[in-house]
Amino acid sequence: xxxxxILLIVLLVSSSAEGTDLKKAAEENKDGVKKAIIYKQIGDxxxxxxxxxxxxxxxxxxxxxxxxxxxxxxxxxxxxxxxWAGRLEESLREFEYILSxxxxxxxxxxxxxxxxxxxxxxxxxxxxxxSVLKKEPENRDALLVKANALRWKGNHLRAxxxxxNLLEKxxxxxxxxxxxxxxxxxxxxxxxxESLKLLKPSYPYQEKDLSELKAYLKNVKGPRIHMGxxxxxxxxxxxxxxxxxxxxxxxxxWRFNTHYRLTLAEDNKxxxxxxxxxxxxxxxxxxxxxxxxxxxxxxxxKDPSTVLTGSAKADIKLTKISxxxxxxxxxxxxxxxxxxxxxxxxxxxxxxVGPLSHRLSLEGAYRFRDYSDSNYSHDLQGGLRxxxxxxxxxxxxxxxLRYLDFKKQTKGGYFDPEDFISHQVFLSLQFSKEGLYLFIxxxxxxxxxxxxxxxxxxxxxxxxxxxxxTISNNFSIELSAEGGDYAAGAQAGFRYWMAGISLSGVL
Numbered sequence: 001x002x003x004x005x006i007l008l009i010v011l012l013v014s015s016s017a018e019g020t021d022l023k024k025a026a027e028e029n030k031d032g033v034k035k036a037i038i039y040k041q042i043g044d045x046x047x048x049x050x051x052x053x054x055x056x057x058x059x060x061x062x063x064x065x066x067x068x069x070x071x072x073x074x075x076x077x078x079x080x081x082x083x084w085a086g087r088l089e090e091s092l093r094e095f096e097y098i099l100s101x102x103x104x105x106x107x108x109x110x111x112x113x114x115x116x117x118x119x120x121x122x123x124x125x126x127x128x129x130x131s132v133l134k135k136e137p138e139n140r141d142a143l144l145v146k147a148n149a150l151r152w153k154g155n156h157l158r159a160x161x162x163x164x165n166l167l168e169k170x171x172x173x174x175x176x177x178x179x180x181x182x183x184x185x186x187x188x189x190x191x192x193x194e195s196l197k198l199l200k201p202s203y204p205y206q207e208k209d210l211s212e213l214k215a216y217l218k219n220v221k222g223p224r225i226h227m228g229x230x231x232x233x234x235x236x237x238x239x240x241x242x243x244x245x246x247x248x249x250x251x252x253x254w255r256f257n258t259h260y261r262l263t264l265a266e267d268n269k270x271x272x273x274x275x276x277x278x279x280x281x282x283x284x285x286x287x288x289x290x291x292x293x294x295x296x297x298x299x300x301x302k303d304p305s306t307v308l309t310g311s312a313k314a315d316i317k318l319t320k321i322s323x324x325x326x327x328x329x330x331x332x333x334x335x336x337x338x339x340x341x342x343x344x345x346x347x348x349x350x351x352x353v354g355p356l357s358h359r360l361s362l363e364g365a366y367r368f369r370d371y372s373d374s375n376y377s378h379d380l381q382g383g384l385r386x387x388x389x390x391x392x393x394x395x396x397x398x399x400x401l402r403y404l405d406f407k408k409q410t411k412g413g414y415f416d417p418e419d420f421i422s423h424q425v426f427l428s429l430q431f432s433k434e435g436l437y438l439f440i441x442x443x444x445x446x447x448x449x450x451x452x453x454x455x456x457x458x459x460x461x462x463x464x465x466x467x468x469x470t471i472s473n474n475f476s477i478e479l480s481a482e483g484g485d486y487a488a489g490a491q492a493g494f495r496y497w498m499a500g501i502s503l504s505g506v507l
Contacts (some may be wrong), residue, residue, distance in 0.1 A: 143166055189217075218474055272300060288315060358387075448458050
C-alpha cells in the first residue's frame with residue numbers, strides 16, 4: 001500500500017512538472033506556429049487529467065494564434081472540449097468556422113446543434129439538427145439532440161415519442177434520462193419512477209446526472225414548503241415587516257398551494273396589520289398553463305374589515321413568443337397608510353416576450369387598474385435585452401421604457417402621477433457555482449411626471465441583488481435586497497429599500 005501511495009505521488013509530481021514545462025515552453029517560444037502547437041499540447045494534457053477549465057484556456061490560445069495549422073478533426077475535438085468546459089460561445093464560434101469550411105460535416109453539425117441547445121438557442125438547435133435528419137433520419141445522436149431540445153422547450157409529448165423510439169432500439173443512459181425528466185414534467189410520476197429504476201450510470205458524470213434527477217423527482221413529487229421574512233423602509237417613514245409561509249403540492253399536472261402572509265406596518269401616524277390567506281390551483285399543458293386563486297385579507301386598522309381577493313392567469317407559449325394574461329383582485333397592504341385607507345383594485349394585464357435574435361429579446365406589457373377610490377391607471381412598459389455573455393456567468397444589458405398615467409390624484413397614499421415617463425438602462429449578472437447562485441442588477445435613468453399640478457424631472461438609480469445557496473438537493477436559503485429612488489419602484493413611490501430572507505424545501 002505504501003509503495004502504491006509513493007507511486008501516485010511521483011506520478012502527480014511528474015504530471016505537474018510536465019504541465020509547467022509546456023507552459024514555460026509556450027511562453028518563451030516566439031514562433032507563432034510552434035507556440036500554437038504547444039498550447040494545443042497543453043490543452044490535451046489538461047484534458048487527460050480532467051482539468052477542463054485549464055484545457056479550454058489553452059485551446060482558445062492555440063486557435064487564436066494559428067487556427068489554420070490544425071486539421072478539421074483536431075479543431076472539432078477542441079470545440080467539443082470547449083463546450084464541456086462551459087465555454088459555449090467560443091465552442092460555437094469554432095463550430096461555425098469548421099462548418100463554413102466543411103458544410104457537409106454531419107458530425108460537426110450535430111455537435112454544433114447540441115451546443116446551441118446548451119446555450120438556450122433551442123429554435124436554432126432544432127433547425128440545425130433537422131438539416132442533419134433530412135440526410136440521415138435514423139441518426140441516433142441527432143435524434144437525441146432533437147429530443148433534448150424539444151424537452152427544454154417544453155414540448156414533452158414529442159420528446160417522449162423520440163426517446164421511446166430510441167430506447168426500443170437500444171437502451172442508453174442519456175435517452176432514458178431525458179425520458180424520465182419528460183415523464184415527470186407531464187405528471188406521469190409512476191412511469192417516471194419505473195424509468196428511473198432502469199438507469200445504470202457507467203461514468204462519473206452520469207452518477208452526477210442521476211443524483212440531480214432523483215432530487216428533481218423528489219422536488220416534483222413531494223410537498224414543498226416555503227417561508228420568508230422581508231423588511232421595507234421608505235422616505236415617508238414607512239416601515240413594513242412581512243412574514244410568509246406556504247405549501248405547494250403536486251398531483252399529476254395539477255398543483256395546489258396554500259399561502260399565508262402577515263404584514264405589520266407603521267409610520268408616524270398609523271400602526272396597522274393585515275392577515276392574508278389564499279388557496280390556489282394550477283395546471284400545466286403542453287403549450288400553456290392556467291392558474292386561479294382565491295383568498296381573504298383581514299385588515300386590522302381603525303375600522304377592521306375583510307376583503308375578498310383572487311386572481312386568474314394564463315401563460316401561453318407560441319412558436320416564437322410567450323404571452324401572459326392576468327386578472328387580479330386585491331387590496332393594498334404596502335404601507336400602514338394604505339391599510340388605513342383600505343384601497344382595493346382590480347387589474348387586467350398582458351405581457352409578451354419574444355426573441356429578435358439569439359442575443360436580443362423584446363418584451364412589452366400593459367396593465368389597467370381600477371381603484372376603489374374612483375381612480376384608474378394605464379401602465380405601459382417595453383424593453384430590449386441584449387445578451388453580452390452567455391453561459392456561467394451570464395451578463396446582459398438593456399433598456400426599459402415605462403409610461404404610467406392616472407386619472408387623478410386622490411391622496412390615497414400611493415404614487416398616482418399623470419404622464420409618468422421613465423427611460424431606464426440596466427446591467428444584469430447571473431452566476432452559479434456548487435450550489436451558490438447570485439443575481440445582480442443595477443439600473444439608472446431619467447423620469448418625468450406631473451402630480452398635484454407640479455412637474456418633476458430628475459435622474460434616478462437603484463438596483464437589486466439576490467444571493468442563494470442550495471444547502472441540499474431539496475433545501476435552499478435565499479437573501480435578497482433592493483432599493484433606489486425610482487419613483488415608480490414601489491407602490492408608495494419615492495426613495496425606498498427592502499431586504500429579505502426566504503427558506504424553501506421539500507418535506
